[in-house]
Structures are given as C-alpha cells and as structure tokens.
Amino acid sequence: MSAPLLCFEQVSYRYPGAASPALSEVSIEIQPGEFCLLAGLSGHGKSTLLRAACGLVPHFHGGHFAGRVTLAGLDTHEHGPARLGAFAGVLFQDPETQLVMSSVRAELALALENRGHSATAVARGVEEVALALGIDSLLDRTTHELSGGEKQRVALGAALAGRPRLVLLDEPTSQLDPVAGDELIGLLRRLNQEWETTIVLAEHRLERCLSSVDRVIAMDRGRIACDSAPHAFLEWAAKHSPALQTPAAKLFALTGLHPAPTGVRGARATLRAHGLLPEECPPQPVGRSKPKARARRAAVPPAALECSGVWHELHRGPAILRGVTLRVQPGESIALMGRNGAGKSTLLRHAAGLLEPTRGRIAHAGRVALLLQNPGDYFVHDRVADEAPPQALAAFGLTELAQQNPRDLSGGERQRLALAIVTGSGEAPAVLALDEPTRGMDREAKAELAQELRRRAAQGQAVIVATHDPEFAAACAERAVLMADGRVIADGTAAELLAGGWYFATETARILSGAAGALLPEQGAELLRARADGAQIPIDGEQRASAILPGVVR
Amino acid sequence: MKPMTLFYRRLPSPLHAARAGVAALWVAALTVAALLLFHPLVLLALLTGVLWAGAGAGVGRPLLRSLRTGAIVWLPIVLVNVLVSREGVTVFARLGSLGPFGQGNLTVEALLYGAVIALKVTLLILITTLASLTIDPDELLRILRRLSFRSALTASLATRMIPVLVADAQRLAEAQRTRPDGPPRGARGRVALLRAVITGSLDRAMDVAATLEVRGFASASRAPRLVRPWSRHDIAFLASAVAVLALAGCGRLAGAASFNAYPELHAPVSVGTLVLCAGLIAAAALPFTDRRGID
Numbered sequence: 001m002s003a004p005l006l007c008f009e010q011v012s013y014r015y016p017g018a019a020s021p022a023l024s025e026v027s028i029e030i031q032p033g034e035f036c037l038l039a040g041l042s043g044h045g046k047s048t049l050l051r052a053a054c055g056l057v058p059h060f061h062g063g064h065f066a067g068r069v070t071l072a073g074l075d076t077h078e079h080g081p082a083r084l085g086a087f088a089g090v091l092f093q094d095p096e097t098q099l100v101m102s103s104v105r106a107e108l109a110l111a112l113e114n115r116g117h118s119a120t121a122v123a124r125g126v127e128e129v130a131l132a133l134g135i136d137s138l139l140d141r142t143t144h145e146l147s148g149g150e151k152q153r154v155a156l157g158a159a160l161a162g163r164p165r166l167v168l169l170d171e172p173t174s175q176l177d178p179v180a181g182d183e184l185i186g187l188l189r190r191l192n193q194e195w196e197t198t199i200v201l202a203e204h205r206l207e208r209c210l211s212s213v214d215r216v217i218a219m220d221r222g223r224i225a226c227d228s229a230p231h232a233f234l235e236w237a238a239k240h241s242p243a244l245q246t247p248a249a250k251l252f253a254l255t256g257l258h259p260a261p262t263g264v265r266g267a268r269a270t271l272r273a274h275g276l277l278p279e280e281c282p283p284q285p286v287g288r289s290k291p292k293a294r295a296r297r298a299a300v301p302p303a304a305l306e307c308s309g310v311w312h313e314l315h316r317g318p319a320i321l322r323g324v325t326l327r328v329q330p331g332e333s334i335a336l337m338g339r340n341g342a343g344k345s346t347l348l349r350h351a352a353g354l355l356e357p358t359r360g361r362i363a364h365a366g367r368v369a370l371l372l373q374n375p376g377d378y379f380v381h382d383r384v385a386d387e388a389p390p391q392a393l394a395a396f397g398l399t400e401l402a403q404q405n406p407r408d409l410s411g412g413e414r415q416r417l418a419l420a421i422v423t424g425s426g427e428a429p430a431v432l433a434l435d436e437p438t439r440g441m442d443r444e445a446k447a448e449l450a451q452e453l454r455r456r457a458a459q460g461q462a463v464i465v466a467t468h469d470p471e472f473a474a475a476c477a478e479r480a481v482l483m484a485d486g487r488v489i490a491d492g493t494a495a496e497l498l499a500g501g502w503y504f505a506t507e508t509a510r511i512l513s514g515a516a517g518a519l520l521p522e523q524g525a526e527l528l529r530a531r532a533d534g535a536q537i538p539i540d541g542e543q544r545a546s547a548i549l550p551g552v553v554r
Numbered sequence: 555m556k557p558m559t560l561f562y563r564r565l566p567s568p569l570h571a572a573r574a575g576v577a578a579l580w581v582a583a584l585t586v587a588a589l590l591l592f593h594p595l596v597l598l599a600l601l602t603g604v605l606w607a608g609a610g611a612g613v614g615r616p617l618l619r620s621l622r623t624g625a626i627v628w629l630p631i632v633l634v635n636v637l638v639s640r641e642g643v644t645v646f647a648r649l650g651s652l653g654p655f656g657q658g659n660l661t662v663e664a665l666l667y668g669a670v671i672a673l674k675v676t677l678l679i680l681i682t683t684l685a686s687l688t689i690d691p692d693e694l695l696r697i698l699r700r701l702s703f704r705s706a707l708t709a710s711l712a713t714r715m716i717p718v719l720v721a722d723a724q725r726l727a728e729a730q731r732t733r734p735d736g737p738p739r740g741a742r743g744r745v746a747l748l749r750a751v752i753t754g755s756l757d758r759a760m761d762v763a764a765t766l767e768v769r770g771f772a773s774a775s776r777a778p779r780l781v782r783p784w785s786r787h788d789i790a791f792l793a794s795a796v797a798v799l800a801l802a803g804c805g806r807l808a809g810a811a812s813f814n815a816y817p818e819l820h821a822p823v824s825v826g827t828l829v830l831c832a833g834l835i836a837a838a839a840l841p842f843t844d845r846r847g848i849d
Contacts, residue, residue: 060767082772090768097761106692114770119778140564144717370732377729380738380750424734
C-alpha cells in the first residue's frame with residue numbers, strides 16, 4: 001500500500017472555550033484516490049475533522065490540539081493552511097462566503113496567483129478547471145449574479161484550480177436543489193475516477209452519495225465510530241446508529257432483506273433477483289383536482305389560505321410568480337417543491353404578507369407565521385428568554401434553555417426557538433409556513449421537525465413547507481405541489497407526486513417504481529411483505545419468499 | 555430580489571472589452587477634463603460625451619438614474635452658492651439685512667457660478683458611475699496588487715462583500731418583520747438589532763477569512779504580470795484618453811474654455827470653444843463606434 005495522503009494519529013481537539021472536545025483520539029489514514037464519506041449527526045465532529053485536515057484547526061480556530069495530522073507528508077502543526085492549500089482544496093457549506101472576488105475568472109485565478117504561479121500557469125489552470133467543471137460559460141460573469149448551484153460549482157472550481165490531490169467538502173449540497181445536488185456528486189465521482197483526486201465528503205443525505213463512495217467514516221461525539229466499506233457501514237448503522245441509515249437500507253432492514261443496498265440500482269437488482277420488484281408502471285398523471293364549482297361551494301370549508309391568480313412581476317425584470325392559484329384547508333400539510341428559483345420562497349413571502357402581489361389576491365383565515373431559511377436571522381437578544389414569550393418557549397420544550405445565548409444552541413434547538421418566535425404566544429397562527437427548514441439538519445432533527453409539523457396539522461393548523469428534500473416532504477406532508485418557473489405544474493397527494501419522478505421522489509419510491517404510492521421505508525416494507533406473502537401480486541410462492549426473507553417483520 | 559445595478563457586470567460593449575487599465579485611464583482623462591474646464595458650454599459637451607459613452611457601453615439607463623439622483627447634490631450647491639456668495643454685480647433679489655451675514659443680495663453671477671460647479675459635480679458623479687459599471691474591479695485591483703497586495707485584496711473583498719452584506723441585512727430585516735409583534739422597537743430594540751447585524755457580519759467575515767486562508771492568502775505573492783495582446787478597443791480608448799487630455803489641456807492653455815463668473819459673467823463662445831466642444835464629444839464617443847470583438 002502507498003503512503004497515506006492524509007493521516008490522523010490520535011488527534012484530539014477542543015475549540016477555545018468549549019466544554020467538551022470536538023475530536024477525541026481520532027486515528028485514520030486516507031489513501032490517494034479514495035472517495036470517503038464522513039457521516040454522523042450534527043455537532044459530532046465532521047466539520048472539525050475536515051478543518052483539521054486542511055490546517056484551519058488549530059491555526060485559524062486556536063484551541064487545544066493534541067496528536068498529529070499529516071497531509072502529503074506535511075505536519076499540519078508546522079505548516080499553515082496556506083501551505084497545505086497546495087495539496088488540499090476545501091469547499092464549505094455556504095457558497096456565498098467562499099467567493100471572494102467579483103468575477104468568476106478572478107475567483108478561479110486567486111489561489112493560483114497567491115501560490116506564485118506564472119501568468120501562463122494561472123491562465124491554463126483557470127481554463128482547465130472551468131472546462132472540467134463545465135463552468136467555462138460563466139468565466140466572465142460576476143459572482144454575485146450567479147445562482148446557488150453555479151456559485152457552489154465556481155467555489156469547487158476555485159478549490160480545484162491548483163489540481164490539489166485532496167478535496168475536502170463540508171455538506172456542499174445542503175443549499176442545492178436535488179438536481180444541482182446530484183450534478184455536484186456526479187462531478188465529484190468523475191474527478192475521483194478520471195483524475196484520481198482523493199475526496200473526503202461530509203454529508204447528511206447519505207443516500208445521495210453512498211453508491212459513489214469507496215469508504216464511509218462515521219463519527220460519534222468526536223470519535224470514529226465506524227470506518228468501513230458502504231455495505232458494512234449500513235450493517236453497522238442498522239445496529240448502532242439507525243439515524244444514519246439510508247431509506248433504502250431501512251427498507252431492506254424492515255423487510256428482512258440482505259445485504260443493505262447502497263443505492264437505488266443495487267436495491268432494485270436485489271429485489272429483481274428475489275422476484276419482489278414491482279412492475280414498472282407508467283407515471284400516473286398528476287394534476288390539479290378541480291372539483292365542480294357547485295360541489296365545492298357546498299362541501300368545502302373556508303380555506304386557511306387561498307391564493308388566486310397571484311403574480312409577482314419585477315419592475316423591468318422577470319415574473320417570479322405567474323398566476324399561482326392555491327387553496328390550503330385548515331389541518332392540511334403541503335410540501336412545496338421545485339428547483340431553486342421556481343418561486344417557492346416568493347410564494348411563501350406573499351402568503352405571509354411580506355410581499356404584495358402585482359396581480360391576483362391572497363386571503364387567509366388568520367395569521368400566517370413564516371419561518372424563513374436561516375433561524376439565526378431571528379435572534380437579536382443575548383438570552384433565549386428574551387426572544388420569545390415563556391408560553392411559546394414551553395410549547396417548544398425550550399424552557400430549560402431560557403438563560404442560554406441563542407447562538408450557542410444546536411441546529412435543532414435554533415430551529416425550535418425560531419419557530420417559537422414566529423408562532424408567538426397569542427392566537428395560534430392559521431397557517432404555518434416554513435422555507436427550507438431542513439438545510440444542514442441531520443436525519444434525527446428532521447424527524448423531530450416532521451413530527452412537530454404533523455402534530456400542528458392534526459391540531460388544525462395549515463402547514464406549508466418549501467423543501468428540496470423529498471424524504472422530509474413525504475414524512476410531513478399529505479399533499480405536494482411542484483412549482484417551476486413561477487407556476488404550479490403539479491398538485492396532488494404526496495403519494496402521487498413523490499412516487500412518480502426521478503428527482504422529486506423519495507428513494508423508496510424510486511426503488512419500487514412508485515408502486516402503490518409507497519414513499520417511506522415503512523410503507524415500502526409493508527408493500528414488499530405483502531408481495532412476499534403473495535397477497536397482492538403473485539410471486540414464486542410463499543416458500544421462496546420465506547426462504548429469502550428469513551427475518552421478515554410481520 | 556431586484557438586481558443591484560451599480561456594480562460591474564460584463565456586457566458586450568467596447569468599453570467592457572477594453573483592458574481595465576486602459577478603461578481606467580480613459581475615465582481618468584474624462585475626470586481631468588471635467589476638473590480643468592469651466593466653460594458651461596464645454597462642460598455640457600463633456601456631459602453629452604459621457605452620456606453618449608454610457609449609452610454605447612449599454613449602461614445608459616443606470617447613468618440617467620444617477621443623473622436624476624445627482625439632483626440631490628447639485629440643487630443644494632446652486633442654492634447655497636447663490637445665498638452665500640457676495641460677489642457679482644447683477645442683483646436679481648434683495649433679501650435685506652441678514653444680521654452678521656450682511657446684506658442678502660442674490661446675484662445672477664453667483665447663481666450661474668453655482669450652476670457651473672453643480673454641473674462639474676454632476677459630471678464627476680456620472681463618470682464615477684460609468685467607471686463602476688464598466689471597469690472590471692478584479693482586473694483593476696490585480697494591477698494594484700502588484701503594488702500593494704494586501705490593500706488591494708482588502709479593497710477587492712470590500713467590493714465583493716457589499717452586495718453580500720446588503721443581502722444579509724435585507725434577510726435579517728425580513729425575518730424581523732415575520733415576528734408576530736413586529737421588529738424590536740425602541741432604542742433598546744434598535745441597539746439589539748444593530749448588534750445582530752454586526753454579529754452576522756462578523757460571522758461572515760470569519761467564514762470569508764477561513765476561505766482566504768485555505769486559498770493561500772497568508773503566503774500570497776505578487777500577482778504575475780499578464781501578457782495580453784492589445785485589442786482594437788484597448789488602442790481606441792487609449793487614443794481617446796490621450797485626445798481628451800490634449801483637448802482639455804490645449805483648451806485651457808489657449809483660453810478656448812475661459813470662463814469668469816465674477817464680478818461680471820464672462821463666457822465667450824469662439825470658434826475654438828466650438829471646436830473644443832465637438833472634439834470632446836467626438837473623442838468620448840468615437841471608441842464606441844467600432845463594435846467588433848466585444849463579446
């Protein structure tokens with residue numbers, strides 16, 4: 001085996017002023033050409049490990065550091081991030097803070113110029129990285145006018161411009177829509193396969209990248225809890241950390257199938273081999289249900305929120321919303337989906353009265369509480385107790401944290417505090433609207449939020465969630481609305497809409513080809529068990545089903 | 555969100571196609587001309603040339619908006635000059651005694667001199683706007699980085715961070731509007747809000763600093779000199795800059811743009827003045843007529 005490119009030897013690290021260590025006795029070796037996935041819940045040390053690998057820990061963050069990290073043979077304690085940057089490119093979560101120049105060309109050139117490359121080498125490096133990432137058409141664009149996906153690609157280009165041997169990525173897809181996220185993962189796979197670039201990727205949505213990686217390193221409270229190939233990781237996660245299981249692995253675990261699949265293709269192959277793969281059914285048309293006017297007048301209760309032909313047209317600019325009509329009943333939960341720029345956030349802002357439609361009308365039965373993307377934007381005080389009334393804090397289980405600084409809370413707690421702020425203590429809002437509430441959240445926190453939203457819907461509140469995450473949409477919404485180019489292009493039950501697509505579909509639905517509208521692993525497992533039992537679709541026989549499903553849960 | 559229009563954006567125009575150093579020199583030549591010359595007719599010719607250039611560069615609309623916004627500056631200049639200046643012989647209004655300020659006699663000469671100064675200030679605003687819309691700041695700062703790397707990079711960061719911080723502030727204000735009881739009120743509320751904005755900016759600054767660290771800022775060396783062939787637009791704007799400087803210098807020395815407001819208005823319009831006006835308009839506008847290779 002060749003010398004490791006990155007090596008951690010008994011590394012422990014504590015941030016300045018922190019009570020507990022962010023890394024504890026971490027020892028790993030990463031070989032050249034490996035594609036590693038860092039898994040773990042929020043706050044368990046993934047980002048710190050990446051920052052230690054590139055020298056930001058301890059040089060930039062300070063704190064107490066013990067052990068040894070070597071990158072390409074250089075001890076990170078002796079060499080700073082600037083020197084190590086020649087070997088490791090870094091991509092953080094927020095593309096906005098990673099673009100420091102005004103034009104894309106200058107952005108790509110900056111790192112090369114800083115390292116003293118000649119003008120020819122800089123020009124060549126910029127050209128090559130732009131071509132490799134397909135951003136050559138953006139070279140003369142200004143960075144502030146790029147979309148989120150474009151910014152993330154340019155930031156990746158800047159990290160790759162010097163052709164580093166190692167690329168460290170910290171949740172690079174968290175702010176991207178499913179299409180842009182998949183494109184980025186595909187790009188990383190290509191870099192890894194074609195140029196043998198070593199990649200270490202920290203990510204929460206493991207299902208997005210598990211099939212592309214060679215190895216998974218799971219972290220738990222700053223320690224390495226598992227370091228193995230993807231299949232072995234899934235076996236470990238099923239036993240020790242169910243929150244890290246992918247939907248496909250959970251589906252197989254609930255059905256009693258082995259081995260756990262790392263992706264849709266593997267899962268389908270296994271199901272096909274076992275004769276359990278549902279028939280490929282043509283996508284069902286999903287449209288807007290338009291009940292007859294008379295029947296609607298007679299039966300439908302007053303809407304919690306009603307948007308009638310809402311347009312939002314910018315002065316001397318494009319139309320962001322184009323005649324959106326949407327009726328939301330009390331107690332209904334809706335997932336608003338679509339690519340970045342489809343108009344989801346604008347629609348929610350209209351619903352909450354932050355924007356006025358240029359045409360059309362919006363009516364609501366009561367207050368619309370809107371939770372915007374960044375919970376931190378709501379915090380203006382030093383104590384949690386000053387941010388929201390005591391009753392609201394109690395409703396979200398934050399009473400015990402009342403004396404803490406809001407900025408010291410964990411991701412999930414911040415989200416809950418922001419919810420307590422926007423819902424307040426007075427009259428309960430008729431509509432609760434959330435704009436991308438799961439950005440950067442781990443699966444556990446998402447499950448908690450989905451449960452809270454279901455509870456609120458059960459109490460009669462209308463819930464609208466704009467999200468890029470089909471798994472979260474399936475967990476919290478009964479209806480899904482797909483938007484594109486400012487229009488509602490599909491509106492139906494979540495089972496109809498999230499079961500019949502490639503991008504806007506859950507992993508379970510993609511594995512089962514949308515059969516019976518099964519979206520979540522539990523629903524999929526039920527369907528597979530029914531198939532195995534021969535109750536719904538005849539298969540090879542009960543005997544065979546029992547043989548291949550020894551641990552089937554009944 | 556409405557796009558920011560006062561920042562550089564690459565457009566297909568001869569000025570955008572010219573190298574930043576030459577474009578900056580051309581803009582500097584217009585600035586020198588605006589500062590050297592006082593004759594109102596010549597200044598109006600220069601204003602025409604600048605507006606023509608703006609239209610040719612595809613930024614005519616923001617330039618006109620800037621002209622309208624300039625009224626905030628030029629109107630007070632005229633008013634203050636006419637009220638404060640005690641020079642000039644042609645009184646058009648008598649305000650009587652103004653105590654320690656003496657007699658309040660308003661003169662035509664003071665009014666016109668104020669108008670000329672206002673015209674010069676407006677010209678400078680327009681030229682600055684034209685520069686910020688058409689000269690690539692990164693390319694310009696790259697030249698400066700060869701002289702003072704860290705200062706230039708700081709300037710570059712500031713340029714880049716302005717729209718980011720504006721967007722942050724808008725987001726924070728929007729979040730505060732969604733509170734059931736509205737944004738924090740009173741002095742304490744405003745202080746808390748201001749602190750939140752500053753904290754957010756510092757968080758941003760930390761993230762940007764981390765990015766700069768891993769891009770090698772700490773070991774940064776001087777930017778290499780780029781060798782680029784001279785395009786037709788580089789040559790045209792360089793020639794235009796030389797022509798504008800020559801015309802302004804000669805006009806000033808030859809007295810073709812002579813202007814005196816006090817004690818009596820003196821602004822002769824000679825053939826030389828007219829030639830100077832035509833020359834300035836032509837020099838500013840001609841580089842925009844060749845639109846080959848501008849994409």
